Amino acid sequence: MSGKLPGGRRQPTIHEVAATAGVSIGTVSRVASESPRVAPETRARVLAAMAELGYQPNAAARAMRTNQTMTIGFLIPDMTNQVFARVAQGAETVLAPEGYMLFAFSSNRSPAREIEFLQAARQRQMDGLIVTLSDETATGTIEEIARMGVPVVVLDREIPVEADVVYSEHMQPIETVVEQLLQLGHRRIGLITASHNIRPGRDRVAGFKRALEKAGVPIDDWLIRARTQSAERGMAETHDLLTGPNPPTAILAAGSDIFYGALKAVRLLGLSIPDDISFVGADDALLGELVYPPITVIDRDMVEVGRQAAGLLLERLKGLDVPPRRIMLGSDVLLRSSIAAPKIR
């Protein structure tokens, strides 16, 4: 059993601390929990013993007694996506000062993994959760959330669960962009975005259609690609759109991974932005800025999303008992030189 690097040392317990300090375990516990009813001299002795042994209280034992773990779980579809990483960062800035530790878990967009995470969170008695589901129609996931028994904050999804939600605005910015493109003379605009199974996908398609309808431009469903979010998909759909019989003169790549893939497809086809094709990306303002020409991007402040979500959670953790709340956060359209009037053929 020994020999495990580095040392395989058994961790010291409260009993050993008590023994070295020459007090009872109750006293050690009181020192550890900073209870005031300890004589200064005793406290010093206990503290010294703790330092000497490198004592850290056993969280499992503590959790069992107190039903608190000071742990918040954060479920994200994809860890390598900066959008979600920023949310985690924002949430952490709010949670850490309150003593909560945020642990992130990536589901890789698999509902099965999401269920595993939710069960693990329940087993581990996590105090609260922030979750971004990869599919609103996965009933198993929703059932698990309903069972949690601790506060859950949902990000940008519409699910039949009594939980606080933080939404991002998706409809309006797409509308703005489409209007802009229509005004420049575009009539065939391609939209690539997430599937209808999640709110962002639905709302972007809705905003897209609304703008076209308002302008009286007929909707061609062939131009709307609402499927999986991934760079590969973004690339494939863009390639398909641009090499089709009646290609669009503008592309909306609404989603950060889709943005990468779509841009790559445009490069591979050797098309020039905005001369051959107008292009709009989303959720990666920096990339839009670094490429030449700079690309118009629909952007949102994901760190703020994280802060807001953590704020809602924190209030619940403090016992706030009110009906579910919803927060809607805006999106910005960063206009840059990647859109122009379509070429006349």
Added chain:
Amino acid sequence: MSGKLPGGRRQPTIHEVAATAGVSIGTVSRVASESPRVAPETRARVLAAMAELGYQPNAAARAMRTNQTMTIGFLIPDMTNQVFARVAQGAETVLAPEGYMLFAFSSNRSPAREIEFLQAARQRQMDGLIVTLSDETATGTIEEIARMGVPVVVLDREIPVEADVVYSEHMQPIETVVEQLLQLGHRRIGLITASHNIRPGRDRVAGFKRALEKAGVPIDDWLIRARTQSAERGMAETHDLLTGPNPPTAILAAGSDIFYGALKAVRLLGLSIPDDISFVGADDALLGELVYPPITVIDRDMVEVGRQAAGLLLERLKGLDVPPRRIMLGSDVLLRSSIAAPKIR
């Protein structure tokens, strides 16, 4: 106490499952741990009770008995950096099939936060750790690692601790690139990278100097900027280099965040790559591919780093007791058109 969304329901315990199934807790425990010595009919009754109550075993109680949490902690300097996120992803692909859950924690490059994480990991009895430290000279962090008592795998750092390590090759690719630039006629090359407090920073500077020495080109320390890794820093250093009295004709931005910042500075100065300045980035092959012209990038397979690290950890978790091991993984130089002969002035 109640009223917490969604429901604030207390979690069912093994006792309640036992009661509903009409058996003793021992039997429930045996069913839960898939022990064979249970009558099929009883097993079915227990399983039904579990499903009905939505029972999940309490991990804290279980951990206390078994000294196992099936949890691996992953310490990363910065969650929003794709480099580390990919490592996590790679590690997860190896750990998940073995039943371990990987929880990521971001220190935001603060040694204090790193210590907090290590202590939290010890409190929570995590079974193993994969860590990327932000400063090799922070002694507190190293002491904490030595105390862990469970296997720890260190990524790309040189610290005096008995632990398995996965290294990336940093010296050789920089040398290759510098040689290439020298051959093209460059004599003043700027290097921006991480500080000397971490191995990647040291090794890149070492490789840089070695290439110059081999070619007999004098080393100008003003051209070497080994400080913090961040986009801001990368931008500031690049701006400083390029607006200085005797500016470099090529820039090596060795680090993904530095890459972003440096590229931005070049854009802001209105310089054209590679006509005005040759440019080499690192660790974000995709960005290098998406911009125009495509940028030469020093790249490495971070997912593989994660897989290897997880592999080492897993062996330790299974009881392997051998001296610390080190794995060195290579880096690639993806040559693209961002480097050319310097302009003659």
Added chain:
DNA sequence: GGGTGCCGTGTTGACGTTTACACGATCCTG
């Protein structure tokens, strides 16, 4: 037909902590 095993199940500490309760000592108060 009486022992011998084995099978299925129940019972019971133990894990490390918190906290209510107990208790002796000291301090104040009338």
Added chain:
DNA sequence: CAGGATCGTGTAAACGTCAACACGGCACCC
């Protein structure tokens, strides 16, 4: 100076689970 309050500390039960042990019943064997 007696009695009560307060202070500092010790004691013990409980949290939920696992696993060692115990035990009743049945089948099998000679």
